[in-house]
Amino acid sequence: MFLGRVIGEVWATRKVADLDGHRLLVVEALDQGGPAAPMVTPVVAADPIGAGVGEEVLVAFGKAARVACGGDGDFALEAAVVGIVDDHQLSEEGSA
Amino acid sequence: MFLGRVIGEVWATRKVADLDGHRLLVVEALDQGGPAAPMVTPVVAADPIGAGVGEEVLVAFGKAARVACGGDGDFALEAAVVGIVDDHQLSEEGSA
């Protein structure tokens, strides 16, 4: 799972049926601002809990994402928002 | 899942039987243009919905891809186009 921020939304009319009715958010990993930190490609995640653009979220992959969306495992998606972050606290010591 | 653009196609005569009849597209992650953004290796994805070169697509991995292609899970592919993007909207605020 990773900590990200919702930076947008995606709309697709032509899609596999399993994605019908799922809101698809674009989530960017929170940049810790370290030296030489590469920006990774944003993830597109289904959102079963109603996150808004700008909110911090927790994203899970694979089976965890399908379970979060109510699928039985045979489901054509593999990333989902599983939590909306109230707060996070990061220590400075760990980034040395 | 990630947001990409179809940049090409691949043809393979000698291949495992499971890939027969599947169009194989080369999809590049959409670059958000951030600082120091690394270009990741393009993905080769099976295409069950008919995307064209230049179109923006949503790509899923693993079991999600096999399900999208009608497989029962025991299937020798692990990336597939699951949606053709009509539109996406990205906020500037999220990329700080």
Place this chain on the structure above:
Amino acid sequence: MFLGRVIGEVWATRKVADLDGHRLLVVEALDQGGPAAPMVTPVVAADPIGAGVGEEVLVAFGKAARVACGGDGDFALEAAVVGIVDDHQLSEEGSA
């Protein structure tokens, strides 16, 4: 699995039910300090064994993480602390 350091904690009130009762830690990969070493995005991992901020931990992904948290495989998380490191010894020879 990777070797990381706990750098913080995340709190989410609105979340999928499977995450209830799980402490969620932010874990950063230990940087080996090599040249051009990219800092990867910190991982958010459930913690079934009680690691504290600043401790070195071993993190596992996917099914391994669900098993570590007592899940039966159908569980909406995919990263977990599986060990708290007493000690590690790294050779200099391997990093050439």
Place this chain on the structure above:
Amino acid sequence: MFLGRVIGEVWATRKVADLDGHRLLVVEALDQGGPAAPMVTPVVAADPIGAGVGEEVLVAFGKAARVACGGDGDFALEAAVVGIVDDHQLSEEGSA
């Protein structure tokens, strides 16, 4: 799946029994030559279809790889060559 080139071969006498009889190739992702493109670590893939050094191949991961090698899913490998590429065509437009 990704598009790579076979750059070598690996021999291991001491190995888990599941790897017996599998030729193990080292495959490097095809570099698209974009700016700041990182070279990713080459993958070691089992080869059920007879690719040669220098050939362009399609590599799949995880269950897809085990299925390609005739495994039933409980198999100690997770990367395999699934196709030998005859040709690929990449558009310049997609890499902006």
Place this chain on the structure above:
Amino acid sequence: MFLGRVIGEVWATRKVADLDGHRLLVVEALDQGGPAAPMVTPVVAADPIGAGVGEEVLVAFGKAARVACGGDGDFALEAAVVGIVDDHQLSEEGSA
């Protein structure tokens, strides 16, 4: 799977029960020395075959790793040494 070198060992007293009795090695991907090659984070892998520090090994992930360690799939680890490399031969042609 990837080709790595054992650069160290990890000891953890407090860990999930599934890791009891497994030697845990730190394995670094072999650097091909290409331009701008990023050093990836070393992997911690269980070792069912007795590799020593400094040896070149083949590492597998996920279910492949659990199978290599004799697990039945429900096992809290996801990386394992599956082979000790006698020799590998890499072509120069493939790295252009």
